[in-house]
Amino acid sequence: MNTEIRCQLCDELLPKSKDAQRNHERDHHIDSVYVGESRISILRTNGNFTCPSCGVEMKATRAFGVHLKRHGLIMATSKKRGQLYLGDAEGNSKHDVTDGDSMLNHSPSPTLALEISTNSRKIKKPPTCTETVLLASDSLMSSSQAQQDKLMLAQLGRWMPIIYRCKEKDHGFLTSISTASTMLQDNPPVGEWLFPDPDTPSNQLSIQTNEDTLIRRIKSASKAAKILSTTNHVELTEAECKILNQDWLEYPQLRYCCSQLLAGCIMTQDEVSILVNTIEPYARDSLIDAHFERRSTSSPSSFPTTPGRYGFLTVCLLPTNDGQKLVIGTRTSNFLVTSSIRLDRQSVNIGPVTTHFRPTTSTKIFLDCLSIELAKSLLDNTKINRAQSLPSLYQLKQVRSKFDCLSTYTMCRSSSTMASPLKLQPTTIWTLVDQDSNHTTMSQEKVGSLLFRTIALQVIRHGRSATLHLDDFKPIQALSKDSSAVASILHNICSLFDNQKEIKIIGNSALNSQLVDLANGISNKKENDKKIEDIIMELYD
Numbered sequence: 001m002n003t004e005i006r007c008q009l010c011d012e013l014l015p016k017s018k019d020a021q022r023n024h025e026r027d028h029h030i031d032s033v034y035v036g037e038s039r040i041s042i043l044r045t046n047g048n049f050t051c052p053s054c055g056v057e058m059k060a061t062r063a064f065g066v067h068l069k070r071h072g073l074i075m076a077t078s079k080k081r082g083q084l085y086l087g088d089a090e091g092n093s094k095h096d097v098t099d100g101d102s103m104l105n106h107s108p109s110p111t112l113a114l115e116i117s118t119n120s121r122k123i124k125k126p127p128t129c130t131e132t133v134l135l136a137s138d139s140l141m142s143s144s145q146a147q148q149d150k151l152m153l154a155q156l157g158r159w160m161p162i163i164y165r166c167k168e169k170d171h172g173f174l175t176s177i178s179t180a181s182t183m184l185q186d187n188p189p190v191g192e193w194l195f196p197d198p199d200t201p202s203n204q205l206s207i208q209t210n211e212d213t214l215i216r217r218i219k220s221a222s223k224a225a226k227i228l229s230t231t232n233h234v235e236l237t238e239a240e241c242k243i244l245n246q247d248w249l250e251y252p253q254l255r256y257c258c259s260q261l262l263a264g265c266i267m268t269q270d271e272v273s274i275l276v277n278t279i280e281p282y283a284r285d286s287l288i289d290a291h292f293e294r295r296s297t298s299s300p301s302s303f304p305t306t307p308g309r310y311g312f313l314t315v316c317l318l319p320t321n322d323g324q325k326l327v328i329g330t331r332t333s334n335f336l337v338t339s340s341i342r343l344d345r346q347s348v349n350i351g352p353v354t355t356h357f358r359p360t361t362s363t364k365i366f367l368d369c370l371s372i373e374l375a376k377s378l379l380d381n382t383k384i385n386r387a388q389s390l391p392s393l394y395q396l397k398q399v400r401s402k403f404d405c406l407s408t409y410t411m412c413r414s415s416s417t418m419a420s421p422l423k424l425q426p427t428t429i430w431t432l433v434d435q436d437s438n439h440t441t442m443s444q445e446k447v448g449s450l451l452f453r454t455i456a457l458q459v460i461r462h463g464r465s466a467t468l469h470l471d472d473f474k475p476i477q478a479l480s481k482d483s484s485a486v487a488s489i490l491h492n493i494c495s496l497f498d499n500q501k502e503i504k505i506i507g508n509s510a511l512n513s514q515l516v517d518l519a520n521g522i523s524n525k526k527e528n529d530k531k532i533e534d535i536i537m538e539l540y541d
Helices: 018-028 061-069 129-136 144-156 177-185 201-205 211-220 238-244 254-262 369-379 444-465 470-478 485-497 509-520 525-539
Strands: 004-006 013-015 032-035 040-043 160-166 169-175 192-194 233-235 266-269 272-283 314-319 324-329 333-342 348-350 364-368 467-469 502-504
Touching: 013 018, 018 061, 032 061, 129 144, 129 160, 129 169, 129 211, 160 177, 169 177, 169 211, 177 192, 211 233, 211 266, 211 364, 233 369, 238 254, 254 272, 254 333, 254 364, 254 369, 333 525, 348 525, 364 369, 444 467, 444 470, 444 485, 444 509, 467 470, 470 485, 485 502, 485 509
Parallel strands: none
Antiparallel strands: 004 013, 032 040, 160 169, 160 192, 233 364, 266 272, 266 364, 272 333, 314 324, 324 333, 333 348, 467 502
16 A cells, blocks of 8 residues: 655655645745744745844744744744744644634634713703712812812701703802702793702712713813813723723724724813823734833833723823823723823823823723714724724824834824814824925925835835835935935935835835834924914814
């Protein structure tokens, strides 16, 4: 009985078994593999693969995959995620390459759903007696001790809380019982007088306020009350928090959905509140986001170790060399606030650093109801590739590195409806060249931005196969001034073409090195200072 068979590709004699044939084909007839988060393509040259870290050459594909593991690199045989080498340390597994469901039998991931809150359509109940006292004394957002003092004074004075509701705003007053009875019998030309709802037993034992009353008060008393009057906000729920904690590998649409969900949210801490105008999502998985949060013990982290008010979610300030970054962290991702305004006073922060809000474990988050509806539509679309209906470059994150990685070019940044006009959007290396200017000549920083714009559009259109064409690059280089830092970097990039008409963008570490230097030389501060003035004019009363 014949126990051997010849390979149809190379005529080598092999044992007559499916495993032997499959392993031979993988080891000797795979001509390219893809390494790391950016899926850098490594071609078999002269029969061998060359390690990008140490330069060693290896013939067998599986052995090469095991070698790469020692450098902390994961190798795939396809650009599609999921076809990875998962063998043991010796590379002896019969299932070194997996493809989809062949790994194991399991139930498919459940469909995610966002419930649209109906709070904005409910008839608003009057505040309770406790809430009315706090409204009357402007203490609804004060510390617990301050609230206790106000309630004690109202009790000692035997004051009767009463509500004046006008244009859907509730105003608290304290008066005598007889005066309250008289006022309730009057019919004011505008608005109406109401008695508060009675406190529940829990209200009488401890100070508890209705979150709907709280957010209405924050918005009506804010410095941006006029524009906020057109919005509805509801507190983040545990169900929504669970969606924020879902894995992007299972649900790739969450990269776009979750940033939209948080866009336009209001965060409160004691008497301080902010409106989040722009927010950027980052995955914790290094394979799907090149800018993932570092995990070393010395690095600060936004990872929630214990459940909080909403579940596994934390709001924190992370210290960096540039300043403190305001981050909403879940177990699968984190969200960087890149534009926000204070509501209790005029203050605008633009960029990755936030200075006007200090969150704690008791920080509350209220979602914009319109953002919830928009996020719901994204959640139902697994093929979505952008977060909002805005120009593509305005949805790229404010990053200055990893320009050779595909995740850098995902259109996942989201903005509130109020801050969606382009003149209110934070300026980035992608959009600096698009800003209005009275100058007839282009600044060197805008020349650099023009190159980033060109590169980004190529990747958005063509993905991993995107290239920078020499015909597109040369006109940009011609705009640079001799002896300028930008000209020097563009000269270095030009040398990378090496008599070629185009060069790859994704996986091109040499190009990335020059682009990082170029990005570090581009300042957005002047343009963002103008944005701050525009935001103050547009959003504040």
